Amino acid sequence: MNRLPGIIVLVAVVALVGAALVGLAEAGGSGGSFGRTAYVARLVWMGFVQAGLSALLSVVLGAAIALALARRPAFFGRGVLVTALNVATVLPAIVTVFAVVAVFGRSGWIGDLFRALGLGYGSWIYGLQGILVAHVFFNAPLAARVFLAALSAISPEQWRIAAQLGMPPGAVFRLIDWPVLRREAPGIAALIFLACFTSLAVVLALGGGPGNATLEVAIFEALRFEADFRGAAVLALLQLGICAVIVAPLVFFLGRRPPEAMSTGVFAERPDRASRATRWIDRVVLSVSAALVGAPLAAVAVAGIASLGALRDPAVPRALVASLAIGLPAGLLSALLALALATLGRSLRAKAGRRLADGIGLVAILMLVVSPLALSAGLFVVLRPLVDPFSVALPLIVLVNALVALPFTYRQIEPPLLVAGERYGNLADSLRLRGLARLRIVDWPLLRGPLIVAIAMATALSLGDLGVAAFFGGSRFATLPVLLYERLGAYRLDDAAAVALLLTLLTLVLFVIAQRWSNGGWIARPR
Amino acid sequence: MLVLDRLALTWPDFSVLYDLAVPRGALCSLIGPSGGGKTTLLQAVAGFARPVSGSVSFDGVDLTRLPPADRPLTILFQEHNLFPHLTAAQNIGLGLDPRLRLTALQQRQVEEALARVDLAGLGRRRPAELSGGQRQRVAIARAIVRDKPLMLLDEPFTGLDPGLRQDMIALVDTLRRERGLTVLMAIHTPADAATVSELMAFIDEGRVAAVGPPAEVLAMRIPALDRYFRR
Amino acid sequence: MTRTIPLAALLAASLAAPAFAQGETLTVYTYSSFSGEFGPGEAIKAAFEAECGCTLAYVETEDAGTLLARLLLEGDGTNADIVLGLDTNLMAGAAASGLFAPLSADLSALDLPVAWTDDMFVPFDWGWFAFVYDSNVLAEPPASFAELVSDPDGPTLIIEDPRTSTPGLGLLMWVKEVFGDGAADAWAALAPRIVTVTRGWSEAYGLFLEGEADMVLSYTTSPAYHVAVEDETRYRAAIFAEGHQMQVEVAAMVAGSDQPELARQFLAFIATDAFQATIPEGNWMYPVTALADGLPPAFTDLPVPETSFLTDPDTVAANRRAWIDEWLAAMTR
The missing domain is CATH 1.10.8 (Helicase, Ruva Protein; domain 3)
Incomplete structure (x- = not known):
């Protein structure tokens, strides 16, 4: 009973993706897009380099942010910073490109500052460095959220012992924080690597030239210019295979040991707070991250506020409704799929061994590299003989968005389920608590916070989706991102900026509600 | 000598006030109902909780403002040590x-x-x-x-079977005699501690409600103690 | 969860509204900015419905590339009667699919800089690619493509990627038309001044307006938008002596259409004033016929290239891959 929903979801997800890619491959085309080995190899290599660097930098900065936030559980503006970090993780790529350029570009804020000081300033943002800035902007906060949750789970007794032993800050980091960070790093690094490996709009817009591109460019080209569906499917499979090979060792060999520490929920002060060194490090880290994340978000606000009048257009509320009608069910569905998979994974971990359980995690995380465009097109082909795809457009858009967000929801939901299993697994078994009853009685208290954050994140990601809604829905589902692109395409940059601000505010509201309801993830709260 | 002199801590819904003196080299066991303030007393002595007034001193040295690492003591928790x-x-x-x-x-x-x-x-x-x-x-x-000359034990042997619990208490007792340690031991099986303790303190509602040799304390007829022992 | 139900109901209601049909329905596949709020689609729909006594329904895709992909994925079973919005670069692939019907439309009213002879696709608007600049920043733009290429200290550029966008592909063809075998060297000379290569026109033009480069690959008609809507005259298109590449957008009838009469009627309607008059300030392109009332004022002042290039669709299809590889090699040289 415990495993059935998970098995159904696992089989359905794998079958759906498989059928979509096979269907796409059967839809015709020369397959020539795949034949250009040297070109494809170069795209793979470039993706590997930028995604690897993006993941490395994001994990290092994310760890620094998490440590600083863990050491400083209460300071003025902490709540605002945490919300800003959350919003950054789900900002649509196109909005991020313009926001990053508005700050770092030739005519951006920093450029203005340099010129005001009588200094020269060039467009340094275009190139690998620009890609890294944008990717770190998205992903360092994501890593920080995962790390902080793990650091917050360190038991208060450990901090008291450390305080009593007089552990200096360096030893606190080496002996207490580092083992936790090292345990979490491979998983989050894999997630970030995959997200960056398939990044398209950011890599092209900030890449500075065709030297910086990803395999997704070739898939895009095969689908839309060459109508080479077979080539697109093979490239999508290749991308899946390469990513599986790269990520599998991270998941299987460096994978997270199940969390050992069990928090009693009692707050204990970390002994490394008072040191002068950590005070300065935290000040620098928090200022830098606030600037890195805050300045582009402020740029979104500044650009949008100038043309708020554009939001009076009746198309805007319609798009808002369409976005929510897609985003909320997709967020919920994604969380439910993740919950089913994670429950199956936990049950396998206990009985059938770790490898099998890690395999489920791998399936979830690999959804990130199934090109949404290829998935949509493939589903379209597969469904067409059965039903008019456009008559079921809304459920389809919701489903694809839920699948695309699955890696993030799974990452959020799996750890608390494992902890609940460690803590109460035997008790639950002895009481024959199973299925929904176990979920409600045993898992829910630990699951609630992360689950709500996961729903918020998946909803926000789906709100920002362009491709899937546009593919199936056209203007019938003119979501906010579709509206944004339509305005950009019609020269109406100011109107687009207002829509971008609305989209950002909507994300912000989602996270504020989620943070309030969940009390968790981010907030180390004194009792 | 360990001295808690009108040591007061307050929270929005709870406040405590302790007076206690334990001679050097003595073992004082702390008994009393859960939530009565045994753990809080130990936390305050160890320096994990900040008092609003009063003082705690050991051998004449005021510990009240010292950070945990600078206090001449070791504490053992119930779990996660x-x-x-x-x-x-x-x-x-x-x-x-x-x-x-x-x-x-x-x-x-x-x-x-x-x-x-x-x-x-x-x-x-x-x-x-x-x-x-x-x-x-x-x-x-x-x-x-x-x-360290002072040892605090916060029910560290709860959950061990009775024989093992006795062995552990005996080990603590041997160590403190060898080394002249002063020991404060919270425990919720008073009978186990009675034979090795010079002193026993009954902590209830945030106060030291009774203190003395174990035999005397166990024989006292005050309502709170009667409720604690269900007699 | 209960909250989504009223939202979904509201959504369904907003979708259901246009479904009331009168008589037959003509289904037109097009890209979303054509049928969208600022595009010419709504006015065209109203005008055609008044003429035919039928209903015109748009089915939108994100852009021209998805339009073709979707049609090919649907194949013979497509619901489309008309596909509107492909351009000459996509024509060869579309023609080869066999999904479109040949027709004998009267093309005599067409008024294009080049002769139009295709017997399947009807042009509905066109424009010249051009580099647009801000005259407050760049006082003296290059007078020719050769000048743009040869001056190492010349203006910086933002262009679109030919692998992902039609303007990008148009530029590739343009450089080939102007420089022939010297195209690779021209790209290598331009490369240091190309600030970035974006996925599509929107990102490129947006970054240009943010001040990220001196020039952006767009259309000679782009400045007309700024004049007509914003009353802003600083943006200009640089006219190159060698000539300019054209983009021609076309429509065609689907062979399996169950409304062949309406579809033919619509293709004929394209060349009328009722359709063409919506183009200049709807799609910010040139109409394919001379308008009775002439072009809007913002268009009449636009500079016009003396020479026009339009690469033959079959040539594009045959060489696209090789030229993109040449471009990639030159840009990363």
Whole structure:
């Protein structure tokens, strides 16, 4: 009973993706897009380099942010910073490109500052460095959220012992924080690597030239210019295979040991707070991250506020409704799929061994590299003989968005389920608590916070989706991102900026509600 | 002499006020209902909770404002006394150097401490590979190497079976006699502690409601004690 | 969860509204900015419905590339009667699919800089690619493509990627038309001044307006938008002596259409004033016929290239891959 929903979801997800890619491959085309080995190899290599660097930098900065936030559980503006970090993780790529350029570009804020000081300033943002800035902007906060949750789970007794032993800050980091960070790093690094490996709009817009591109460019080209569906499917499979090979060792060999520490929920002060060194490090880290994340978000606000009048257009509320009608069910569905998979994974971990359980995690995380465009097109082909795809457009858009967000929801939901299993697994078994009853009685208290954050994140990601809604829905589902692109395409940059601000505010509201309801993830709260 | 002089701590929904004196080298057991303030007393002595007024001193030295690491004491909790990712030997070694950079001499001290608590040869195990009683003995071994004159025990033997619990209390008693330690031990099986304690304090509703030799305290006829013993 | 139900109901209601049909329905597949709020689609729909006594329904895709992909994925079973919005670069692939019907439309009213002879696709608007600049920043733009290429200290550029966008592909063809075998060297010379290569026109033009480069690959008609809507005259298109590449957008009838009469009627309607008058300030392109009332004022002042290039669709299809590889090699040289 415990495993059935998970098995159904696992089989359905794998079958759906498989059928979509096979269907796409059967839809015709020369397959020539795949034949250009040297070109494809170069795209793979470039993706590997930028995604690897993006993941490395994001994990290092994310760890620094998490440590600083863990050491400083209460300071003025902490709540605002945490919300800003959350919003950054789900900002649509196109909005991020313009926001990053508005700050770092030739005519951006920093450029203005340099010129005001009588200094020269060039467009340094275009190139690998620009890609890294944008990717770190998205992903360092994501890593920080995962790390902080793990650091917050360190038991208060450990901090008291450390305080009593007089552990200096360096030893606190080496002996207490580092083992936790090292345990979490491979998983989050894999997630970030995959997200960056398939990044398209950011890599092209900030890449500075065709030297910086990803395999997704070739898939895009095969689908839309060459109508080479077979080539697109093979490239999508290749991308899946390469990513599986790269990520599998991270998941299987460096994978997270199940969390050992069990928090009693009692707050204990970390002994490394008072040191002068950590005070300065935290000040620098928090200022830098606030600037890195805050300045582009402020740029979104500044650009949008100038043309708020554009939001009076009746198309805007319609798009808002369409976005929510897609985003909320997709967020919920994604969380439910993740919950089913994670429950199956936990049950396998206990009985059938770790490898099998890690395999489920791998399936979830690999959804990130199934090109949404290829998935949509493939589903379209597969469904067409059965039903008019456009008559079921809304459920389809919701489903694809839920699948695309699955890696993030799974990452959020799996750890608390494992902890609940460690803590109460035997008790639950002895009481024959199973299925929904176990979920409600045993898992829910630990699951609630992360689950709500996961729903918020998946909803926000789906709100920002362009491709899937546009593919199936056209203007019938003119979501906010579709509206944004339509305005950009019609020269109406100011109107687009207002829509971008609305989209950002909507994300912000989602996270504020989620943070309030969940009390968790981010907030180390004194009792 | 350990002295708690009108030591007061307050929270929005709870406040405590302690007066207690324990002679040097004595073992004082703390009994009383859960939530009555035994743990809070130990936390305050250890420096994990900040008093609003009053003082705590040991051998004439005022400890009230000292950070936890500077107080001449070691505390053992009910659980989680060990870092789960470090070995038993490393956990003990932390008592000698919180940076865990041990000299050969210190490593020998760790081995001796392990032997002293009957865990010779188990130094390479992690806490998860030890039984509950073995884990607490590792924590006691760390207290041995730290060599502080004051030892606080916050129900560390709860959950061990009765024979083992007696053995552990006997071990603590032996150590304090060997080393002249002053011990404060919260416990919720008063009978176990009665034979080794010079003093027993009954803590209820945030106050030291009764204190004296165990036999006297156990025989007192005050309502709170009667309720505690269901008599 | 209960909250989504009223939202979904509201959504369904907003979708259901246009479904009331009168008589037959003509289904037109097009890209969303054509049928969208600022595009010419709504006015065209109203005008055609008044003429035919039928209903015109748009089915939108994100852009021209998805339009073709979707049609090919649907194949013979497509619901489309008309596909509107492909351009000459996509024509060869579309023609080869066999999904479109040949027709004998009267093309005599067409008024294009080049002769139009195709018997399947009807042009509905066109424009010249051009580099647009801000005259407050760049006082003296290059007078020719050769000048743009040869001056190492010349203006910086933002262009679109030919692998992902039609303007990008148009530029590739343009450089080939102007420089022939010297195209690779021209790209290599331009490369240091190309600030970035974006996925599509929107990102490129947006970055240009943010001040990220001196020039952006767009259309000679782009400045007309700024004049007509914003009353802003600083943006200009640089006219190159060698000539300019054209983009021609086309429509065609689907062979399997179950409304062949309406579809033919619509293709004929394209060349009428009722359709063409919506193009200049709806799609910011040139109409394919001379308008009775002439072009809007913002268009009449636009500079006009003397020479026009339009690469033959079959040539594009045959060489696209090789030229993109040449471009990639030159840009990363």
